[in-house]
Amino acid sequence: MLTIKQITENTEAVLRGLEKKHFKNAKETIDQVIALNDKRRSTQNLLDKNLAEVNSLSRTIGQLMKEGKKEEAESARARVAELKEGNKELDAVMTQAATEMQNVLYTIPNVPYDEVPEGIGADDNVVEKMGGMETELPKDALPHWELAKKYDLIDFDLGVKITGAGFPVYKGKGAQLQRALINFFLDEARKSGYTEIMPPTVVNAASGYGTGQLPDKEGQMYHCEVDDLYLIPTAEVPVTNIYRDVILEDKQLPIMNCAYTQCFRREAGSYGKDVRGLNRLHEFSKVELVRIDKPEHSKQSHQEMLNHVEGLLQKLELPYRILRLCGGDMSFTAALCFDFEVYSEAQKRWLEVSSVSNFDTYQANRLKCRYRNADKKTELCHTLNGSALALPRIVAALLENNQTPEGIRIPKALVPYCGFDIID
Structure with missing residues (x-):
């Protein structure tokens, strides 16, 4: 199947190639792949940000307890729990977007080389x-x-x-x-x-x-x-x-x-x-x-x-x-x-x-x-x-x-x- 890099970096060339192969609804299909990839990447970025915050908070909880700052430690624990619960939802969204994108990619034919002649049959x-x-x-x-x-x-x-x-x-x-x-x-x-x-x-x-x-x-x-x-x-x-x-x-x-x-x-x-x-x-x-x-x-x-x-x-x-x-x-x-x-x-x-x-x-x-x-x-x-x-x-x-x-x-x-x- 086509790589995401091919599609996102050479979108017009991919569309021209798919047109040469007479692939129907090429633009709509490629737009769908790009949208799903954007969704997957943005969700992944948010997930990575949340995971970084979880790791940071987890490291500070022990120190807060040692310093007797129990209320702050409990607040940090609550925030960690909240983030972990949200991460489950984000992970599900990201997995679904990746799966949908993969399924769409399976339906897209290969792009012919430039030396392939135009023609229908x-x-x-x-x-x-x-x-x-x-x-x-x-x-x-x-x-x-x-x-x-x-x-x-x-x-x-x-x-x-x-x-x-x-x-x-x-x-x-x-x-x-x-x-x-x-x-x-x-x-x-x-x-x-x-x-x-x-x-x-x-x-x-x-x-x-x-x-x-x-x-x-x-x-x-x-x-x-x-x-x-x-x-x-x-x-x-x-x-x-x-x-x-x-x-x-x-x-x-x-x-x-x-x-x-x-x-x-x-x-x-x-x-x-x-x-x-x-x-x-x-x-x-x-x-x-x-x-x-x-x-x-x-x-x-x-x-x-x-x-x-x-x-x-x-x-x-x-x-x-x-x-x-x-x-x-x-x-x-x-x-x-x-x-x-x-x-x-x-x-x-x-x-x-x-x-x-x-x-x-x-x-x-x-x-x-x-x-x-x-x-x-x-x-x-x-x-x-x-x-x-x-x-x-x-x-x-x-x-x-x-x-x-x-x-x-x-x-x-x-x-x-x-x-x-x-x-x-």
Whole structure:
């Protein structure tokens, strides 16, 4: 969440940023935060003043008694009692103001960087780069859901029987391809210096609030109500929360972690062609990159993550493009975000496979994730994450773009992991 310092010292800049993100009632909300902060601070000042008076009077009571000034001592005791009773009320007022302020802060999105373009939605995103291999498919090319059926790779109907729509069953070489991609992505991350983490796939509410999924995305998360736990929508949540309430040392940064997990998203309201086959699932596999860094190095970290994801797509021989997201299409928590999309030749459309984001101090402030700088003062860290990669649409593009009359060709980089070079 935004810090009070950001809001009070750079109010106009914050309002401009929130306008770029199309946050409704920005001025009213920021004014409310400032008013609650003023109330909290003024109450705290009065409380501190009263506590100082209590301490001063308490020190004099004994001396007054020694000097035989019993009436003055009793008067001082009465004043102490009065102040203590008033302090209880002041403390309650201050706590309530702080709680209300925190709750309002949770509803305010992150402020985008200046380099984030203006825009309302996906049509306003800026194409930064295009790359990869062009594909030429047979005239009778099939979409991946037909290929999955033809080669007995994925059973969507069986997934409906066992669970419901959006929970496919991978079979045979389809399951082997999934596992091959997971191992390939993890090995590539390790080669780039990332430490592998195997986190839980359910988290508590504090973890959801720490990375910003709560309260913003509460309706999109699967909630285990009896235990008040949430199925993770991405490994970002448990891995970043490793550093909640932690003070790191300067020399530990940047921290670079990766994790493979199953991910769960309700995707409420999704319908139409976007949900065919693997295009949009409720459960899917993903390898995530997470970095914790110093503010002055986070932009370099972000670029290194972008380079890593681009390298994966190049090794998979897929046509891709990189988009700089506009303010209106960015996530609630991101300050800067780039999406990677692969082209599906059979569907004639682009499929998003990764978002690589810099959150500045927004998540770190929620998490209370700090580090000691060279002057031994504590500062908020910057957090970053990105998919490297999400499997469903990668699988869809691999199946569709590599279909030949003989079968589905496997990219060279994956052959050692799959144990086969063609699906026939």
